[in-house]
Amino acid sequence: xxxxxxxxxxxxxxxxxxxxxxxxxxxxxxxxxxxxxxxxxxxxxxxxxxxxxxxxxxxxxxxxxxxxxxxxxxxxxxxxxxxxxxxxxxxxxxxxxxxxxxxxxxxxxxxxxxxxxxxxxxxxxxxxxxxxxxxxxxxxxxxxxxxxxxxxxxxxxxxxxxxxxxxxxxxxxxxxxxxxxxxxxxxxxxxxxxxxxxxxxxxxxxxxxx
Numbered sequence: 001x002x003x004x005x006x007x008x009x010x011x012x013x014x015x016x017x018x019x020x021x022x023x024x025x026x027x028x029x030x031x032x033x034x035x036x037x038x039x040x041x042x043x044x045x046x047x048x049x050x051x052x053x054x055x056x057x058x059x060x061x062x063x064x065x066x067x068x069x070x071x072x073x074x075x076x077x078x079x080x081x082x083x084x085x086x087x088x089x090x091x092x093x094x095x096x097x098x099x100x101x102x103x104x105x106x107x108x109x110x111x112x113x114x115x116x117x118x119x120x121x122x123x124x125x126x127x128x129x130x131x132x133x134x135x136x137x138x139x140x141x142x143x144x145x146x147x148x149x150x151x152x153x154x155x156x157x158x159x160x161x162x163x164x165x166x167x168x169x170x171x172x173x174x175x176x177x178x179x180x181x182x183x184x185x186x187x188x189x190x191x192x193x194x195x196x197x198x199x200x201x202x203x204x205x206x207x208x209x210x
Contacts, residue, residue, distance in 0.1 A: 007061065007206070015208050017044065021051050022058045023202065026177040027185070031161040056170055059177020065205045066180055069189045073098040078148040079124075081112060082156065085164035086171045093155070093175065094120040097148050103183050108172050154182060 032048035076099035096104040105124035165171035
């Protein structure tokens with residue numbers, strides 16, 4: 001894993017400022033221009049393209065760095081897909097949560113078909129070296145689907161100000177960060193306790209000392 005020095009090397013702004021803007025964008029229903037305005041009120045002159053580059057770079061890094069700290073999910077899962085607009089076309093965000101609404105995994109796909117579903121199930125249910133179950137009980141009920149559908153709404157609320165992504169790659173990068181912040185918000189990270197705020201904890205795992 002890259003050190004703090006490697007990650008933020010050659011950056012014009014302090015690491016804490018970069019992580020702050022990225023966290024705000026990924027956590028709240030705001031556009032890049034909204035974040036620019038907020039930072040301007042704090043005396044910082046940032047462009048929306050600068051913040052966008054930071055989100056694409058550090059969103060996936062947040063996802064990668066919290067993975068070792070995620071608590072295990074339970075064995076009861078709800079899986080569904082939702083739509084994400086990329087370059088004017090609908091793509092498919094596969095998502096799985098457990099019976100408590102904790103995120104198991106997610107995957108953006110160009111297609112909504114059997115190969116895509118198989119890739120997602122293989123990815124989602126081999127996390128933490130757990131093999132996919134040989135038998136799965138499939139129950140399609142409105143009550144069970146409500147859990148994952150409600151969770152979809154949070155992700156869609158964050159992506160809505162975007163009015164769609166420009167490329168599939170940037171959609172993937174951004175969604176990794178959004179999903180990671182959502183998992184932190186749901187208390188899925190071991191060290192994200194009441195003693196440390198989410199901000200303090202993220203700074204620690206990125207090696208940023210206050």
